[in-house]
Amino acid sequence: MSELCALVLAAGHGKRMKSAVPKVMHLVSGRPLVHYPIQCVLDAGATRIVVVVGHEREKVAPYLRDAFGSSVTLAVQAEQRGTGHAALQGLPALPEDAQRVLIVYGDTPLLVAADLVALAEALDRTPSAQLALLTCRVADPRGYGRILRDDHGRVLAIREDRDLTHAQRAIDEVNPGVYCARASFLREALTLLQPDNAQGELYLTDIVAIAAARNAVVDVPGDPSSLVGVNDRAQLAEADRLMQARIIYRLQRAGATVRDGARIDDAVQIEPDATIEANVVLRGNTRIAAGARIDVGTVIDNATIGPDAWVKPYSVITDSIVAASAQIGPFAHLRPHSTIGEGAHVGNFVETKKTVMHKGAKANHLAYLGDGEIGEGANVGAGTIFCNYDGFQKHKTVIGKGAFIGSDSQVVAPVTIGENAYVATGTTVTRDVPADALAIARVRQENKEGYAAKLRQRFAAAKADKERAKDSGS
Numbered sequence: 001m002s003e004l005c006a007l008v009l010a011a012g013h014g015k016r017m018k019s020a021v022p023k024v025m026h027l028v029s030g031r032p033l034v035h036y037p038i039q040c041v042l043d044a045g046a047t048r049i050v051v052v053v054g055h056e057r058e059k060v061a062p063y064l065r066d067a068f069g070s071s072v073t074l075a076v077q078a079e080q081r082g083t084g085h086a087a088l089q090g091l092p093a094l095p096e097d098a099q100r101v102l103i104v105y106g107d108t109p110l111l112v113a114a115d116l117v118a119l120a121e122a123l124d125r126t127p128s129a130q131l132a133l134l135t136c137r138v139a140d141p142r143g144y145g146r147i148l149r150d151d152h153g154r155v156l157a158i159r160e161d162r163d164l165t166h167a168q169r170a171i172d173e174v175n176p177g178v179y180c181a182r183a184s185f186l187r188e189a190l191t192l193l194q195p196d197n198a199q200g201e202l203y204l205t206d207i208v209a210i211a212a213a214r215n216a217v218v219d220v221p222g223d224p225s226s227l228v229g230v231n232d233r234a235q236l237a238e239a240d241r242l243m244q245a246r247i248i249y250r251l252q253r254a255g256a257t258v259r260d261g262a263r264i265d266d267a268v269q270i271e272p273d274a275t276i277e278a279n280v281v282l283r284g285n286t287r288i289a290a291g292a293r294i295d296v297g298t299v300i301d302n303a304t305i306g307p308d309a310w311v312k313p314y315s316v317i318t319d320s321i322v323a324a325s326a327q328i329g330p331f332a333h334l335r336p337h338s339t340i341g342e343g344a345h346v347g348n349f350v351e352t353k354k355t356v357m358h359k360g361a362k363a364n365h366l367a368y369l370g371d372g373e374i375g376e377g378a379n380v381g382a383g384t385i386f387c388n389y390d391g392f393q394k395h396k397t398v399i400g401k402g403a404f405i406g407s408d409s410q411v412v413a414p415v416t417i418g419e420n421a422y423v424a425t426g427t428t429v430t431r432d433v434p435a436d437a438l439a440i441a442r443v444r445q446e447n448k449e450g451y452a453a454k455l456r457q458r459f460a461a462a463k464a465d466k467e468r469a470k471d472s473g474s
Helices: 035-043 057-071 083-093 113-125 183-191 206-213 233-253 451-473
Strands: 004-010 048-053 072-076 100-105 131-137 145-149 155-159 173-175 179-182 217-221 281-283 299-301 316-318 345-348 351-353 362-365 368-370 372-374 385-387 397-399 410-412 415-417
Touching: 004 035, 004 083, 035 048, 035 057, 035 100, 035 113, 048 057, 048 083, 057 072, 072 083, 083 183, 100 113, 100 183, 113 131, 113 179, 113 217, 131 206, 155 206, 179 183, 179 206, 183 206, 206 217, 368 372, 410 415
Parallel strands: 004 048, 004 100, 048 072, 131 217, 281 299, 299 316, 345 362, 351 368, 368 385, 372 397, 385 410, 397 415
Antiparallel strands: 100 179, 131 173, 131 179, 145 155, 145 173
């Protein structure tokens, strides 16, 4: 098989998206639209990929460089004069020894490599063919170019939707815009294009008529569910829905349990025997290890969840690490750079930020733990606050192994509480506590016998005076 290269056309404006974001940078399951066709041509075996960028290319190019590096070369269509013109701008970046060229659009996220391989193989099987194209039939062909055939069923041309006659609008066989051409033919055909159409543009689709006139075109039927393009927000939502179904099916077949209503980005990795409950959202480069359970309503973004960990309902985890067998939540919030050690517990309404909890450490209720390090087996009581910010800088709290922090304590950083130390309930810690010491800092309690009755009389009289004053004022 001769060398396979690819052109990905991603220069269009996308006006129907009605957005300041370039169309190909809108997200489907966590990745920009343009990511998917590029990855697809790579999976199909393309050795050199040229992506043609244009409108707001300064917003597209950095992503392509970060995501694909040297696998792609960028070409620029500075002036949008049609899809044929875009392909022309990409030709010089193709290697001189290119033999076959796949051409796809940057707004087709559901393409599958198998269809592209079938297209290239069809071209190889037909020595006389210069161009192969995918076709499909759809229930609503509006907006698509139609496939025109002769009486013998041979492809004659593609007619764009704007240029159709009334009779041609009834045709339901459409052009999804996926081609494989011999490089020599493509270089010649693109120079023959003319802007004699309603848009006054160079249409890439006109190369089909050029090939057909030489009896050199072959067509391959494709599945419309994988060939749909995205032109507006409604189509973007439909593409996302189909991509979600594909992602979840793949994960389920690989051994993960995924309940209805979960949303999972394409980059997320989930190992076998993990359980993802209903209405969970997993974003970015999240990793879920074997045996972990992510419970109802949880949102996890760019985080790693270890084996057999349990993230309980309605917790939020961002840019953090949860180790094996740890328990998080319910209603916990791990803000960025939190690391929760093996078997550690972060309970309901506990918030962490840039904090390390070592193996077996616990904070089970109603605490804020910011810029801290909590030693192995230490216990942080309900209502504890790490006072880490002085209005100008953040400061660190260190709690030693086995220490016990009583409920409703305030730890004013920077401070270190030693191993096995004890902080009494309600204490405000403002200086270091040595290992094995007891820290207590609160007002001594005083009981005044019989005083409660006097207080009630005073409060009742004050209330009555207030009500009389209100009545007299009205």
